[in-house]
Amino acid sequence: MPGQGDDGTGLKARPVGPRRRWLARRSGTHAPDQRRNGALPPGWLSAPRVAGACLGAWLLCHAATLIAPAAVADDASSRPASALLCPVTGQPADRGICARFRGRFVYFASDAARQQFEREPARFAEQVQTQWTADPLLRVQVRCPVTGEPARGTVYEGCGDDAVFFASEEARRKWLADPAAYRDRLERECYTFQTGCATCGNPINPAAVKTVDGRALYFCCTGCPMGFERDREKHLRAVDAQIASNKAEWERRSAARAVGAPASQPATRPAAAPTPP
Numbered sequence: 001m002p003g004q005g006d007d008g009t010g011l012k013a014r015p016v017g018p019r020r021r022w023l024a025r026r027s028g029t030h031a032p033d034q035r036r037n038g039a040l041p042p043g044w045l046s047a048p049r050v051a052g053a054c055l056g057a058w059l060l061c062h063a064a065t066l067i068a069p070a071a072v073a074d075d076a077s078s079r080p081a082s083a084l085l086c087p088v089t090g091q092p093a094d095r096g097i098c099a100r101f102r103g104r105f106v107y108f109a110s111d112a113a114r115q116q117f118e119r120e121p122a123r124f125a126e127q128v129q130t131q132w133t134a135d136p137l138l139r140v141q142v143r144c145p146v147t148g149e150p151a152r153g154t155v156y157e158g159c160g161d162d163a164v165f166f167a168s169e170e171a172r173r174k175w176l177a178d179p180a181a182y183r184d185r186l187e188r189e190c191y192t193f194q195t196g197c198a199t200c201g202n203p204i205n206p207a208a209v210k211t212v213d214g215r216a217l218y219f220c221c222t223g224c225p226m227g228f229e230r231d232r233e234k235h236l237r238a239v240d241a242q243i244a245s246n247k248a249e250w251e252r253r254s255a256a257r258a259v260g261a262p263a264s265q266p267a268t269r270p271a272a273a274p275t276p277p
């Protein structure tokens, strides 16, 4: 059933705090995100496609990206804390107050600002893009910590940095029953520092994965693996550079956060939030 908040705009509030977390769980059944996963049947990469179909997929994919640059962005992402500005008030944003918009989290200075945004999200699209540009992705959660399958951007628990994404509602329920049982796997196996498509650099789709030389490479869409093969060495070098850069920045920020930041953590965050490696 479409709807349940994550509609065509990608808008989905995910408030936190005891009462709001309860509300969030209560409404935690999300429709499948057709943009991200619905168009990617199992085994789509293994079957050869005619060139016209691939070109069509590529064009479709990139046309969508031109219209909504972050539409397939960082559902399954996590980042260390940093100073960000609220798209509604221009004040420093609290990473514990966020909403979903075009497949990403947006952070706000207050609950009132979040509610104002949700009434007219398109009005603040430019300011949201500014916030995202100031806060580039360093890693993306691509796998479900419960099943090991690709994580879906519409099935998650928590908010912003603390959000954990799942492959299904059943997986989410299992996590809620015993998060400690899966937390180790989440940190060890479920993230990638590859944030951009191996061919074009657009935000990756966790379901668009292909094994190359024994390693998982991520793409933004079904058409991009073809482009990758046309200049494999060049693209591999770019991916490796991106991963190294993201990982170094992630470790730098994590170290800084471990040393000086605990006092500034928003009080509204869940106590059992996953910690960065």
Ligand SMILES: [Zn+2]
Pocket (backbone or CB within 6 Å): 197, 198, 199, 200, 201, 202, 219, 220, 221, 224
């Ligand atoms: Zn791509």
